[in-house]
Amino acid sequence: xxxxxxxxxxxxxxxxxxxxxxxxxxxxxxxxxxxxxxxxxxxxxxxxxxxxxxxxxxxxxxxxxxxxxxxxxxxxxxxxxxxxxxxxxxxxxxxxxxxxxxxxxxxxxxxxxxxxxxxxxxxxxxxxxxxxxxxxxxxxxxxxxxxxxxxxxxxxxxxxxxxxxxxxxxxxxxxxxxxxxxxxxxxxxxxxxxxxxxxxxxxxxxxxxxxxxxxxxxxxxxxxxxxxxxxxxxxxxxxxxxxxxxxxxxxxxxxxxxxxxxxxxxxxxxxxxxxxxxxxxxxxxxxxxxxxxxxxxxxxxxxxxxxxxxxxxxxxxxxxxxxxxxxxxxxxxxxxxxxxxxxxxxxxxxxxxxxxxxxxxxxxxxxxxxxxxxxxxxxxxxxxxxxxxxxxxxxxxxxxxxxxxxxxxxxxxxxxxxxxxxxxxxxxxxxxxxxxxxxxxxxxxxxxxxxxxxxxxxxxxxxxxxxxxxxxxxxxxxxxxxxxxxxxxxxxxxxxxxxxxxxxxxxxxxxxxxxxxxxxxxxxxxxxxxxxxxxxxxxxxxxxxxxxxxxxxxxxxxx
Ligand code: NOJ
Numbered sequence: 001x002x003x004x005x006x007x008x009x010x011x012x013x014x015x016x017x018x019x020x021x022x023x024x025x026x027x028x029x030x031x032x033x034x035x036x037x038x039x040x041x042x043x044x045x046x047x048x049x050x051x052x053x054x055x056x057x058x059x060x061x062x063x064x065x066x067x068x069x070x071x072x073x074x075x076x077x078x079x080x081x082x083x084x085x086x087x088x089x090x091x092x093x094x095x096x097x098x099x100x101x102x103x104x105x106x107x108x109x110x111x112x113x114x115x116x117x118x119x120x121x122x123x124x125x126x127x128x129x130x131x132x133x134x135x136x137x138x139x140x141x142x143x144x145x146x147x148x149x150x151x152x153x154x155x156x157x158x159x160x161x162x163x164x165x166x167x168x169x170x171x172x173x174x175x176x177x178x179x180x181x182x183x184x185x186x187x188x189x190x191x192x193x194x195x196x197x198x199x200x201x202x203x204x205x206x207x208x209x210x211x212x213x214x215x216x217x218x219x220x221x222x223x224x225x226x227x228x229x230x231x232x233x234x235x236x237x238x239x240x241x242x243x244x245x246x247x248x249x250x251x252x253x254x255x256x257x258x259x260x261x262x263x264x265x266x267x268x269x270x271x272x273x274x275x276x277x278x279x280x281x282x283x284x285x286x287x288x289x290x291x292x293x294x295x296x297x298x299x300x301x302x303x304x305x306x307x308x309x310x311x312x313x314x315x316x317x318x319x320x321x322x323x324x325x326x327x328x329x330x331x332x333x334x335x336x337x338x339x340x341x342x343x344x345x346x347x348x349x350x351x352x353x354x355x356x357x358x359x360x361x362x363x364x365x366x367x368x369x370x371x372x373x374x375x376x377x378x379x380x381x382x383x384x385x386x387x388x389x390x391x392x393x394x395x396x397x398x399x400x401x402x403x404x405x406x407x408x409x410x411x412x413x414x415x416x417x418x419x420x421x422x423x424x425x426x427x428x429x430x431x432x433x434x435x436x437x438x439x440x441x442x443x444x445x446x447x448x449x450x451x452x453x454x455x456x457x458x459x460x461x462x463x464x465x466x467x468x469x470x471x472x473x474x475x476x477x478x479x480x481x482x483x484x485x486x487x488x489x490x491x492x493x494x495x496x497x498x499x500x501x502x503x504x505x506x507x508x509x510x511x512x513x514x515x516x517x518x519x520x521x522x523x524x525x526x527x528x529x530x531x532x533x534x535x536x537x538x539x540x541x542x543x544x545x546x547x548x549x550x551x552x553x554x555x556x557x558x559x
Pocket of ligand 1: 060063100166202203256329330
């Protein structure tokens with residue numbers, strides 16, 4: 001497998017609205033990010049991925065873009081962005097932008113033009129169809145949006161419906177139009193020429209829709225998805241972006257594609273010249289405590305999660321590069337889900353160990369490094385996200401309403417990861433000087449960056465050690481992966497091997513004690529205990545009994 005900087009890096013994701021407010025309007029901004037660059041660097045990451053920073057009416061908090069070549073005035077301006085970009089580069093950190101080109105905002109000038117008439121040159125930038133029924137007012141097919149009711153919206157001025165597979169404010173672009181593809185390439189060039197180092201490509205697997213837009217299999221959300229997820233021209237369009245633009249820069253790309261499988265990823269992410277994306281995010285490791293969506297909870301199954309990691313490793317190893325993450329802006333926080341609030345610090349460290357010492361590029365989401373947790377909201381009025389409101393309508397059809405729905409949202413909604421970052425225990429958590437745009441988690445008085453800095457044993461300081469270890473040991477980056485205890489419901493045990501070096505990772509997902517015996521051929525006394533989340537580490541006869549959510553990492557040279 002070829003070595004490369006993007007395989008060796010770790011990435012920090014910023015969801016700008018909730019990162020740090022510098023101007024006292026309750027909304028995170030670029031100056032706030034600038035202030036925190038040293039902190040970000042200190043975690044041991046090599047790059048920042050910014051969730052959208054562009055002008056947006058916020059139907060989907062930035063994922064509805066009104067101008068791809070500018071900065072949202074709520075966050076600052078282009079000068080401040082360049083200052084952040086240079087500041088990151090001066091600290092040896094790369095910068096990746098979110099590239100959201102499956103859809104624009106309805107406020108984008110292209111869409112405004114498109115609505116003027118069917119003859120407008122921008123009309124064909126979007127996906128329009130005549131309505132059905134006698135009055136022509138019925139949607140063109142049965143597709144449903146993932147975020148907001150039906151997938152079609154009628155526009156009187158052109159007497160047609162436009163497609164939006166997300167909110168009504170996010171009309172899908174017509175990627176079959178070469179002019180749209182040229183616009184995408186221009187956007188890429190614009191940012192790369194400015195010095196940006198790559199892109200996270202939002203729902204990039206949705207950009208090619210099946211010809212004829214046939215009816216979808218009738219499911220209550222995202223009906224029709226089988227006709228646009230990994231559609232007919234996906235590879236061809238990504239290859240065009242790659243060959244015409246991306247290949248000319250030493251840049252990184254990571255694609256997002258819901259319900260993606262290794263087979264599909266390996267068509268896009270390869271190690272040879274058919275490669276169109278450097279890597280992709282997969283999702284199924286985050287489905288070990290739910291059924292397809294975070295909203296439908298099931299008890300956490302360690303076995304299910306381990307199988308998933310194994311499946312991806314087996315499929316990708318030697319053929320393509322993978323990503324490692326536990327949190328982002330689309331999912332509830334991980335400690336509440338796979339760890340334990342009672343053992344927040346121990347399980348926060350254990351989860352990071354389990355995840356980031358596998359093979360792939362680590363992505364860490366803001367606040368994860370201090371062990372931020374989910375918030376408890378008390379009424380539907382406190383929620384902000386269209387997805388929550390759409391689910392409110394959908395689940396009410398199944399009798400889940402009122403307080404019961406609020407409880408469900410508290411567990412399942414992605415808003416949990418969008419509460420402001422907790423910087424210190426002062427009023428408004430050091431995030432802002434005024435009431436923030438979204439509720440702070442009241443636990444900020446105990447869980448915050450200042451506390452974590454002051455505590456040698458904090459989750460934050462553990463992340464620092466963990467990322468440093470990964471960076472300094474090629475075996476942790478390029479080594480082969482092999483699991484032990486596959487059938488255990490309590491332990492996740494694996495080793496990494498490379499050229500005579502070995503890393504053994506032992507993670508307990510249990511509160512109760514579990515007996516761990518080193519696998520045959522491994523002598524713990526010959527290894528160096530390089531990472532651990534408890535201070536005293538007894539070993540007897542090559543075995544130990546785990547403490548709640550214990551994690552240990554042994555390093556062996558010359559095995
Ligand atoms: C995936 C993004 O991560 C999510 O936040 C967004 O709502 C959808 N794509 C639509 O852009």
